[in-house]
Structures are given as structure tokens and as C-alpha cells.
Amino acid sequence: MTDTLLELRGLTKAYPGVVANSDVSFTIGKGEVHALLGENGAGKSTLVKIIYGLVRPDTGSMTLNGAPYEPSEPRAARAAGVAMVFQHFSLFDALNVAENIALGMENPPAMGDLAARIREVSEQYGLPLDPDRVVGDLSAGERQRVEIIRCLLQDPKLLIMDEPTSVLTPQEVEILFKTLNILREEGTSILYISHKLEEIRTLCEHATILRLGKVVGNCDPRQTSARDMAEMMVGTLLHVPEKAPHELGDVVLSIRGLSAPAPHQFGTALKNITVDVRAGEVLGIGGVAGNGQDELVAALSGEMKTAAGMVVIDGREIGRLGPNERRAAGLCAAPEERNGHAAAPDMSLTENALMTGAVRKNLVNRGLLDWPSARTFAEEIIKAFDVRTPGPANTARSLSGGNLQKFVIGREIMQNPRVLVINQPTWGVDASAAASIRQAILDLAVSGAAIVCISQDLDELREISDRFAALNEGKLSAPRLAKGLTIDEIGLMLGGAHDMEVAHVDA
Amino acid sequence: MDFSSINPILLLASLMVAATPIILAAAGELVVERAGVLNLGVEGMMITGAITGFIATVTTGSPWIGFVAAAAGGAGLSLLFAFLTQILLSNQVATGLALTLFGLGLSALLGQGYNGIKAPEFPRIDIPVISEIPVLGPILFSHDPMVYVGIGIVAGIWYFLRYSRAGLVLRAVGENHEAAHALGYHVIRIRVLAIMFGGACAGLGGAYISLVRVPQWTDGMTAGAGWIALAIVVFASWRPWRLLIGAYLFGGVTVLQLNFQAAGIAIPVEYLAMSPYIATILVLVLMSAGRAPGSLGKIFHASR
Numbered sequence: 073m074t075d076t077l078l079e080l081r082g083l084t085k086a087y088p089g090v091v092a093n094s095d096v097s098f099t100i101g102k103g104e105v106h107a108l109l110g111e112n113g114a115g116k117s118t119l120v121k122i123i124y125g126l127v128r129p130d131t132g133s134m135t136l137n138g139a140p141y142e143p144s145e146p147r148a149a150r151a152a153g154v155a156m157v158f159q160h161f162s163l164f165d166a167l168n169v170a171e172n173i174a175l176g177m178e179n180p181p182a183m184g185d186l187a188a189r190i191r192e193v194s195e196q197y198g199l200p201l202d203p204d205r206v207v208g209d210l211s212a213g214e215r216q217r218v219e220i221i222r223c224l225l226q227d228p229k230l231l232i233m234d235e236p237t238s239v240l241t242p243q244e245v246e247i248l249f250k251t252l253n254i255l256r257e258e259g260t261s262i263l264y265i266s267h268k269l270e271e272i273r274t275l276c277e278h279a280t281i282l283r284l285g286k287v288v289g290n291c292d293p294r295q296t297s298a299r300d301m302a303e304m305m306v307g308t309l310l311h312v313p314e315k316a317p318h319e320l321g322d323v324v325l326s327i328r329g330l331s332a333p334a335p336h337q338f339g340t341a342l343k344n345i346t347v348d349v350r351a352g353e354v355l356g357i358g359g360v361a362g363n364g365q366d367e368l369v370a371a372l373s374g375e376m377k378t379a380a381g382m383v384v385i386d387g388r389e390i391g392r393l394g395p396n397e398r399r400a401a402g403l404c405a406a407p408e409e410r411n412g413h414a415a416a417p418d419m420s421l422t423e424n425a426l427m428t429g430a431v432r433k434n435l436v437n438r439g440l441l442d443w444p445s446a447r448t449f450a451e452e453i454i455k456a457f458d459v460r461t462p463g464p465a466n467t468a469r470s471l472s473g474g475n476l477q478k479f480v481i482g483r484e485i486m487q488n489p490r491v492l493v494i495n496q497p498t499w500g501v502d503a504s505a506a507a508s509i510r511q512a513i514l515d516l517a518v519s520g521a522a523i524v525c526i527s528q529d530l531d532e533l534r535e536i537s538d539r540f541a542a543l544n545e546g547k548l549s550a551p552r553l554a555k556g557l558t559i560d561e562i563g564l565m566l567g568g569a570h571d572m573e574v575a576h577v578d579a
Numbered sequence: 580m581d582f583s584s585i586n587p588i589l590l591l592a593s594l595m596v597a598a599t600p601i602i603l604a605a606a607g608e609l610v611v612e613r614a615g616v617l618n619l620g621v622e623g624m625m626i627t628g629a630i631t632g633f634i635a636t637v638t639t640g641s642p643w644i645g646f647v648a649a650a651a652g653g654a655g656l657s658l659l660f661a662f663l664t665q666i667l668l669s670n671q672v673a674t675g676l677a678l679t680l681f682g683l684g685l686s687a688l689l690g691q692g693y694n695g696i697k698a699p700e701f702p703r704i705d706i707p708v709i710s711e712i713p714v715l716g717p718i719l720f721s722h723d724p725m726v727y728v729g730i731g732i733v734a735g736i737w738y739f740l741r742y743s744r745a746g747l748v749l750r751a752v753g754e755n756h757e758a759a760h761a762l763g764y765h766v767i768r769i770r771v772l773a774i775m776f777g778g779a780c781a782g783l784g785g786a787y788i789s790l791v792r793v794p795q796w797t798d799g800m801t802a803g804a805g806w807i808a809l810a811i812v813v814f815a816s817w818r819p820w821r822l823l824i825g826a827y828l829f830g831g832v833t834v835l836q837l838n839f840q841a842a843g844i845a846i847p848v849e850y851l852a853m854s855p856y857i858a859t860i861l862v863l864v865l866m867s868a869g870r871a872p873g874s875l876g877k878i879f880h881a882s883r
Contacts, residue, residue: 126761146763162758164751165873175751176762180744 077102077261078123078141078230083132085118092118093129094285100230105252105262107272107293110282111305111502112474113460116265119282120232123263124156125149137229150178155223156232157216165208169218172207176222194221197251211362213244220251231255232263235500237271243360249275267502269298270531283307302503313510313535316518320538321351324522325403325491326384332371340364342371345548347541349491349522354513356537356554357526358566364546365495365526366408372493372524373405374398385491399431402490406480408499410473414480417469421461424468425450425483432487449486457482458508474501481509485516492516495526510536530562542566585838591718591831595726596792598830600625600784600801602729604808605815605822606736607780613740613817614773615753615874619675620660621781622805623682628653628782629789630686633698633796642701642790646725646783649790653782654775656682661774665767668878679805687798698794701725725787730823732780737819749773753872756879766879781805807859814860816869829859 076099083096092115100106110116121127123134125143134141136152143149146156163172170187174180181189187203194201199217207218216236223231237245252262252275266272272279273293281289281304289304330345342364349355359365370376372383374395382391385401393401407413415424426446430436435446450464457478461471468476481497497513498506514536517523526543527533533540534554541551542565549565604621611618618624632649636642660678663669703723710720740746749769752759756766788804789796807829815821832855839851 125763146761150763158761162755162761164754164758166754166870167747167751171747171751174744175747175759175764 075102076100077104077137079135080119080123081133081135083119083122083129083134085122085127085129091285093122096132096282096285096287098280098287098290100261100263101278102229102261103256103259104278105256105264105276107276107279108263108265108282109269109272109279109301109305111504112472113284114282114305115285116282117234118285120156120234120263120265123149123230124154124232147178150176150226153227153229154232155226155228155230156234157219157223157236158234163207163215163218166206168204168206169201169210170203172218173203173222173225176219177226189225190221193224197221197224197254198247199251213240216240216244216248220248224255228260230261230263232265234265235267236264237266237268245271267500269293269301269503272301273298281305305502306504311504311507311511313507313514315514315536318352318518320353321520323348324351324386325349325524327372328382328384330368330371330378330382332367332376332378335367335370335376340367340546342367343546345546347548347551349524351520351522352517353538354517354523354525354536355551356533356540357524357543357548358528358530358533358540358562359526359543360566361528363543365543367546368543369405369407369493369495369526372403373407374403396431399428399487399489403493404428404432404484404487404489404491405493406484406495406497408495410476410480411469415468415476418467420467421454421459421464421471421479422447422450424479425453425464428483429487432489453479453482453486456486457512474505477501478505478509481512485512488519489516489521491522491524493524493526496528497525498527498529498532506532530559534562540565585842588714588717590834590838592721593834594827594831595718595722596830597834598826599726599729600787600792600804601808601811601829602733602823602826603725603784603787604781604805605811605826606729606732606819607777607784608808608812609815609817609819609822610736610740610749610780611773611777612812612875613753613872614749614770615756615872615877615879616664616770616774617671617675617876618657618660618678618774618777619672619809620657620678620682620805621777621808622801622803623679623685624653624656624778624781625682625785625788625801625805625808626686626799627656627682627785629785629801630690630693630796632782632786633693633789634689636698636790637693637696640699642699645698645790646786649782649786650779651782653778653780653785655778656685657774657778657781658771660778661771664878665770665774668880671876671878683799690796690798693796694798696795698790698796701791701794723791725783725791728783729787733819733823740819750872753874756874756877760879760881766881770879781808784808807856811859811863813871814863814866816866817872818869821863821866825859825863828862829855832858 078100081097083093085093096119108116118127122129125146125148141152143152170183170190173190174186180186190201190203199221201217201221207215236248240248255262264276276293279291279293280287283305291301326348327345330342332342334341340363371378374393378391380389380391385403388401390398390401411417426435426441429449433449435442447464454461454464459475459479461475481494484492497509513523525536537554539551540554540557542549604625608618608621628649631652632645635648636645660674663674664671701723703721706720710716740750748764752764752766752769760766785801788801793800811822811825815825836851836854840848
């Protein structure tokens with residue numbers, strides 16, 4: 073790249089007890105797509121908050137276009153041409169698209185003009201958006217468009233994107249990348265943060281890798297393998313999950329003609345799903361979000377009841393039983409949304425461990441809670457799954473996403489279930505944590521459990537599944553052996569009835 | 580039973596007067612709640628406004644100075660709430676309840692020696708020409724100025740929330756304070772200002788009771804009007820014009836049942852006395868379709 077847009081020199085920011093950034097220096101060129109890599113807690117978020125003026129560094133300086141740049145608040149950063157798309161959307165559900173966009177602008181035009189501008193810019197970048205719709209009704213992808221358009225309307229010189237693809241379907245990712253490429257050609261620099269190394273390899277020209285707050289390396293992602301980048305992030309050799317060879321046992325879980333109406337207005341009906349899972353087997357279920365994944369998990373976990381014979385464990389019909397009775401029968405489940413569904417955010421880890429573990433770990437005695445055992449159980453999970461937290465008395469909310477995910481998956485695995493149903497086990501989790509979660513799933517399978525793993529990460533499914541099936545509009549395709557299945561074949565299975573394009577996952 | 584003693588024109592005219600304290604207090608609380616703060620101390624701020632307004636009026640002889648003092652008194656008390664909930668991050672529900680108790684006690688203390696005094700009259704203005712219109716004139720255009728101030732405040736709030744940039748920011752803060760903070764808005768500053776506005780409005784509402792409706796000072800004279808104002812804000816789905824309808828409905832049924840009592844209708848007094856509450860709740864529940872501001876009552880801490 074020719075000249076420099078933003079230069080960071082020796083940025084340091086310490087919080088009580090932890091140094092978030094230590095002497096961080098790097099430069100972003102004009103029109104460059106620059107990746108910022110690092111595990112959870114490596115200091116990426118703090119660094120972008122410094123650039124966006126939300127946090128002030130203790131020491132160090134920045135220059136933007138050669139001039140000193142010290143934003144005291146986001147307003148100053150926006151005025152200087154720095155815009156940011158947030159990981160957790162900074163949107164207001166009750167307001168409409170135009171109002172949301174106006175809130176993120178310094179000097180918004182009158183509402184009528186703004187609506188016209190939104191239409192114009194959204195068409196120009198291939199991100200269609202209706203300014204009058206209420207944001208609460210939009211899908212995750214559309215919500216992100218609102219954020220992006222909000223940034224684009226201010227002609228940013230630098231666009232910061234924090235984990236932009238974690239909530240998008242593969243098609244939406246493809247659209248996003250096209251937009252980013254248009255921006256790059258127009259000379260806009262992009263600072264791109266993601267866990268998904270393959271994405272970074274297709275999109276970015278330069279990567280800076282952070283570990284424990286320090287810059288530990290630079291690379292050209294197009295020339296570096298995903299594995300090498302992951303190892304630079306972790307600092308050690310990356311462990312690739314391995315499955316010890318073992319024989320498959322008898323059928324443990326049978327799903328027989330499972331049909332269920334959509335549970336709510338935006339849900340998907342399940343249509344005649346039939347599949348058997350044997351002891352020691354991992355059945356991977358792929359598919360674009362919103363094709364019945366949540367409903368299938370609910371029907372298996374017992375949150376949604378079905379006809380008795382539709383779900384069978386070890387020959388016992390459990391379709392009419394609730395979650396706790398199913399846990400007693402040997403079925404544990406970990407839903408996708410960890411804060412609020414898999415875990416109660418404001419309760420302690422001990423309490424969260426107790427909530428699903430009560431039945432199988434005998435944590436309730438004649439209606440009274442057995443706190444010492446619950447605490448021990450929570451401590452066991454923390455130890456076995458390397459959950460980074462000061463202790464089980466901390467709230468679930470206080471954990472980072474990857475750590476909480478390790479905890480909720482660990483909680484189910486430690487109960488030694490006959491059947492484990494998991495949805496998106498490594499969503500938003502960094503490479504080393506993802507590897508350890510996958511390894512734990514495989515170890516559970518080797519010990520003789522039947523596992524249903526639903527995921528949108530096709531690489532993950534190829535890595536851990538014995539058989540693969542695709543979920544499409546509530547219908548499940550016939551499972552195929554995962555070994556030797558190519559990405560193209562998976563794409564065709566996912567495409568199902570309607571021919572949609574599958575994102576490039578090729579390495 | 581003698582219904583002929585009920586004059587419909589007088590009834591409608593007194594409805595507007597009866598509703599005014601509630602309109603004032605509820606309009607202020609609406610702004611506070613749209614900013615995401617639940618202040619249950621409306622009753623306490625009203626009664627404080629009632630006594631500070633009364634004292635200032637008796638001392639100076641001017642009801643206008645009295646209303647300014649009432650607004651200052653209500654806003655001053657609300658500042659205590661703002662300090663506790665926004666700076667010290669105390670629980671809003673508990674703090675609001677405490678504010679009501681504190682306001683009732685404080686006003687009784689301040690009001691010692693003012694019991695039984697009559698306030699100087701607050702003159703009615705008959706708007707020239709249009710107050711002469713038969714029927715409509717006496718109902719709509721022949722009141723004291725605060726009746727129009729109340730309606731003006733509701734209209735102003737509606738316009739502010741709907742069309743102004745500052746109103747949009749205020750709604751955004753109430754809807755999702757974390758997102759508003761991330762975009763660089765000053766959540767606490769905006770909320771403190773909203774709380775003070777709410778306190779000033781509640782103070783005006785209280786002073787209207789002690790200076791116009793009654794008009795003299797008695798301990799605890801707001802008699803639950805603050806709670807009605809709170810309920811009306813919720814049932815009006817946080818929308819200004821619905822709030823006006825709800826307050827008029829409540830005021831109307833109140834006046835009507837008093838007239839029925841005077842006319843000696845054969846319904847037990849207890850049923851008549853509860854009728855305004857039931858009618859207001861019923862109608863507003865049927866109308867309500869809105870949702871509460873997303874961050875209502877939640878504590879905001881800019882954790883960095």
C-alpha cells in the first residue's frame with residue numbers, strides 16, 4: 073500500500089489487574105483492508121475502542137493522515153472520518169431505520185432527505201434497506217446493513233468492523249464482502265476483526281496479531297495458512313481435534329417422523345424428520361440459520377413437546393416429556409443463545425450449573441438445594457474446560473463469550489449424557505477454545521454417547537461429524553457419511569429444494 | 580334523585596380543571612420514562628410543589644411567582660432522586676417510593692403555619708370573543724392560564740419527541756442506553772435533565788391543586804394524584820395525546836360521580852368513588868398497544 077492513513081504508536085491501556093493493551097503499534101494504509109486477530113481477551117476490543125474514542129489510552133499516540141489524532145469521544149472520531157460497525161449492534165429496536173441512522177450521524181439532514189439518501193446509498197452498495205421499517209422487525213443481516221449504511225453516509229476514511237459476519241448467513245457474508253470490496257476500491261480503509269480466519273484470508277491484505285495485549289506478529293493473510301495464523305494467535309501449536317478410533321454401538325436416539333408447527337410467527341415448522349443416531353456417533357446438521365435449527369433443538373430438548381413416538385431414546389418414547397424428564401432419561405441439550413437461553417446472565421456459575429445439572433448430578437435433596445455439591449460441580453466444569461473466571465460465584469454475564477460457551481457445553485458434557493444435542497457449539501469462540509470444545513464433543517462420543525451437532529460452520533461439521541445431514545425449511549436431508557464429502561456436495565445438500573448459492577468455504 | 584341539577588356545560592368545564600394537575604404531572608413523568616428512568620416519586624414531588632408554590636404565593640401575593648417556585652421545588656426534590664439513581668446507581672423503584680414518603684413529610688413540615696390560610700385568587704381569563712361562543716366558550720375558553728399551559732406542555736412534548744433531534748436522542752437513551760452510550764451520547768446528563776423536567780412538571784401539578792383547585796394548604800392534599808399520573812403514563816403507552824385523553828377521562832368521571840353524589844343517586848358512594856379509576860383503567864387498557872421504553876428502570880453504568 074502506498075501511503076499511511078492511521079498510525080498507532082505505543083498505545084498502552086491498563087485496567088485494574090489487567091493490561092488490555094501494551095505498547096501496541098501498527099499502521100493502516102489508505103485503501104487497505106487490515107485484519108486484527110487475537111483470541112478472546114487479547115485486547116482487540118479495547119484497541120478499537122481507543123481508535124473510536126470510547127476509551128482513552130494511558131500512553132501512546134495516534135496520527136491520522138499525518139496529523140495528531142486524539143479523539144476524546146466518538147463524536148470526534150466520526151468527525152475525523154472514523155466509523156465503526158459494532159459487534160453487538162448499537163441499534164434501537166423501537167425506532168425506525170432512518171431514526172437509527174440519524175442518531176449515528178453528526179449533522180443529519182431532515183428526515184425526508186435522509187430517507188432518500190439511505191435508499192440511494194443502500195442501492196449503490198447492494199444493501200437494499202427500507203428507511204421506514206422499525207429496526208426491531210429486521211433480521212440480523214438487515215440490522216447490520218443499517219449499521220453499515222449509517223457509517224457509509226458519513227464518507228468514512230476508516231471503517232472499523234468488529235466481528236461483522238458472526239450473525240450472518242453465508243449469502244449475507246458474500247454480499248457484505250462485495251460491499252467491502254467496493255469500498256476498498258474507493259479508497260476507504262477497513263480495520264476488520266474476526267475469528268474466522270478463512271474470511272480474513274479471502275478479504276484482507278495485512279494482518280496484525282495480538283496476544284495478551286501485545287502485538288506478536290504481522291502477516292499477509294493471503295500468503296499464510298489459517299493454521300499458522302491461529303498458532304500465532306494462541307502462541308502454541310494448535311491442537312487439532314482427534315477422534316480415537318472406536319466402534320459405533322446400537323441406535324440410541326431415534327427421531328421418527330418428527331413434525332411440529334412453527335412455534336411462533338417467525339419460526340419454521342419441522343416437517344417429517346426421520347433419523348437414527350447410534351452410540352458413539354456424531355451426526356452433523358448443517359444449514360442456513362432460520363431453517364428450523366432452533367425448533368429442532370427445542371423439540372429434542374423438550375422445550376417443545378411433540379407426539380410421544382417422535383423422539384425415542386433407547387426404545388423409550390419421550391416426545392411428551394419435559395426437559396428435566398428427558399435429562400433423567402439421558403438427553404442433555406445446549407441451545408445456541410448462551411446469554412439468556414443456555415445460561416441466566418445475572419446468576420452465578422454455581423446457580424447456572426445447578427439449573428440443568430440438578431437432575432443428573434443429584435443436586436436437589438427432598439426439594440432442597442445441595443449447594444456444596446452444586447459448587448463442586450461448577451468448579452469441576454471450570455477446571456475440566458479451562459473456563460477463565462475467578463470462581464464459580466461470578467455471574468455468567470461476567471464471562472467472555474468463549475468462556476461462557478465452554479462453561480455451558482462443559483456443563484452438559486460433564487453430566488455424561490446418553491444423547492447430547494448442541495446448537496452452534498463454537499459460535500463466536502476463538503480458535504483454541506473452539507478446538508477444545510470440539511475435542512470434548514469427540515471424547516464424549518468415544519465414550520459411547522450419541523451426539524447431534526447443529527452448526528452453520530461447515531468446516532466444524534466436517535471436522536467432527538461421522539454423518540452429515542442438511543436442514544432446509546424444516547426438512548432434513550438423508551444423512552451421508554461425512555468422510556470424503558466435498559464442500560460442493562455439501563453445498564448441493566444445503567441448497568435443497570431452492571437453489572441458493574453457498575459461500576466460498578474453500579481454503 | 581335530581582339530575583336536573585347537573586349542568587353539562589359546567590360539568591365539562593370543571594372536567595378540564597379537574598384533569599389539569601394530572602396532565603401536568605403525567606406529562607413530566609412521560610418524558611422521564613421515555614428517557615428510561617422510572618421515577619415513582621411523582622406524588623412526593625407534587626406535594627412539595629404544592630407547598631413551595633403555596634408559600635411563595637402567600638408571601639409575594641403573586642400566583643405566577645408561586646408556580647415558578649412550585650416548579651423549582653419539584654425539580655429540586657427530583658434532583659435528589661437524580662443524584663441517588665444516576666450518580667450513586669441506587670434502585671429506581673425503592674428510591675422513588677422513598678422520594679414520595681420524603682416529599683410528604685417535608686411538605687408537612689414546611690406547611691406548618693400555613694394551614695387554613697386562603698391563597699390569593701388566580702384569575703380566570705376569558706379569552707376575548709371566542710369565550711363568548713355559546714356552549715364551547717365556557718367549556719374551552721374560559722379557564723385559568725394553567726389549564727392552557729398544561730395542554731401546551733403536552734403538545735410541546737409531542738412535538739419535541741417526534742420532530743426534534745434532542746427528542747430523538749432522548750428516546751434513544753430510553754430505548755437502549757448502552758447503544759446510545761456507544762454512539763457517544765451522554766446518557767446520565769440527558770437523564771438528569773429529563774428527571775428535573777419531570778420534577779418541575781409534577782411541582783406545577785401540585786401547585787395547581789393548592790393554588791387553584793382547593794385553594795388552600797392541607798397536609799397530604801394531593802391525595803394520590805401522583806399515582807394516577809404514573810398509571811396514566813403507562814396505560815397511555817407513553818404517548819402524549821393518549822395521556823391527555825386518559826387524564827380528561829379520569830377528570831371527567833371524577834367530576835361526574837361527584838355530581839351524582841350531590842344529586843343523591845341510588846348507588847353506594849363507594850362504587851361512585853371508585854368509578855373514575857375503573858373507567859380510566861378499562862379504557863386505557865383497551866387502547867394500549869405500545870411497549871415500554873427498552874431501558875426503562877434499568878441502571879446504567881458506563882463500564883469501560
